[in-house]
Amino acid sequence: MQIKKYLLPIIMLSIFETVAVVLWLTKDNLFYLFNFSYIGLSISLGIFLFIRKYKHARRIVQLLVGLYMLVYLGLICNENMQIEGFWYYLFTGVFEAATIHYAVAKIFGPLLFGRGWCGYACWTAMVLDFLPYKIPKNPRKNIGWIRYITFAASFIFVAALFLAKVGNIERIMFWAFIIGNIVYYAVGIALAFAFKDNRAFCKYICPITVFLKPMTYFSLMRITCNKEKCINCGKCKRVCPMNVDVTDNSRNRLNGTECIKCMECVMNCPKGAL
Ligand code: SF4
Ligand code: SF4
Ligand code: SF4
Incomplete structure (x- = not known):
């Protein structure tokens, strides 16, 4: 029984390594081997620590993956992994980091592991989870429809850049990533205090939940x-x-x-x- 428990981190690492090797070989890009191996190792470490009943296991994974994506991929590699980056790469027909990230973590992955992204990897929630309202103090509000507005706004913003044939969209995407994150953190922190709920932003505003929620309904892991x-x-x-x-x-x-x-x-x- 004890050995069986430890199979889970090994299985998780194997899944990520398979993705890493397949993408490395098919895309002929060593980055994918490094990227998915790092994320797989971080998640497997978290599961291992959870099995060992370490109470901060989830937070450690959240910081390892969230900081890597925010600082390394976003700020150093200039890869916009926000939703507007996804639209941008989708419109340009480039199946690269942001589109692969969305396919794995936010669109098809949730069929397997639900909203694991939101609990263990999201760099927005990584900060929000430090706030004092881990357990919501008030009943849930009926304003989840706001997510559809932010979702549509992100789509219209990127579509407008393409329709207007704006030059140097790559640079705009980098600044959209910086400004978008600052706005997300500001709104997320303000809402957490206003509603006494760290995850208020996730519940009402986050546009990514438009992908995450329907896929999670069918999640295998529950x-x-x-x-x-x-x-x-x-x-x-x-x-x-x-x-x-x-x-x-x-x-x-x-x-x-x-x-x-x-x-x-x-x-x-x-x-x-x-
Ligand atoms: S709902 Fe959005 S902000 Fe919240 S954890 Fe998930 S992806 Fe991050
Ligand atoms: S139901 Fe899901 S979100 Fe709620 S405490 Fe359990 S694992 Fe966390
Ligand atoms: S599963 Fe049942 S016993 Fe366990 S905490 Fe929930 S209500 Fe209580």
Whole structure:
């Protein structure tokens, strides 16, 4: 049983190494080998630490991956991994880092691991999770429709640059990455304090959830509740940062597509039912 548990980080590392080697060979670019090996190693280390019951395991992965993507890929390599960067590379027909990143982490990957990106890698949430409202203090608000506006705005912004045949879009994308991140952090921090909820930005504003939520509905990896062990104490729901009703095993569970796999519910369940 003990050995079986340690298979999980090895499996995760193998999946990432497979992606790394396939992309390296098919795209003839060593960057992919380095990139996906680094991310795979970071995630596998996190799973290993989680199995060892280290309480900051998730935060360590979040910082390792988030800082790498923000500082190295974004600021040093000038790769816009925000949603406007995705539209930009999509319009130019270039299947490179940003489009591959979206395909793996945010569009097709969630069919396997749900919103693992949001719990373990996102550089926006990496900062928001340092704020004091880890457990939301107020009930959820009915303003999730804002995400569709930010999603459409990002698309229109990049489409307009192409339609207007603006020159040097690559440079604009770099500045869009810097300014976009500053805006995301400012809005995210302001909302966290206004709503007393670190993840308010994720719940109402983030445009990427337009991809993440429908794919996560079909996610293979889900947290489920063993009804025979559960005593209905409600602790899992009280500690959940995303207001998920994790005791309901159906795919239509309340806020089911919001689960970020943070494992707070699992770690806090007094009966080990999750
Ligand atoms: S919802 Fe958006 S901001 Fe929040 S963690 Fe996910 S990708 Fe990051
Ligand atoms: S506490 Fe549990 S249900 Fe809530 S987001 Fe984290 S893993 Fe998902
Ligand atoms: S914390 Fe555990 S025992 Fe309590 S309601 Fe949730 S699953 Fe059931």
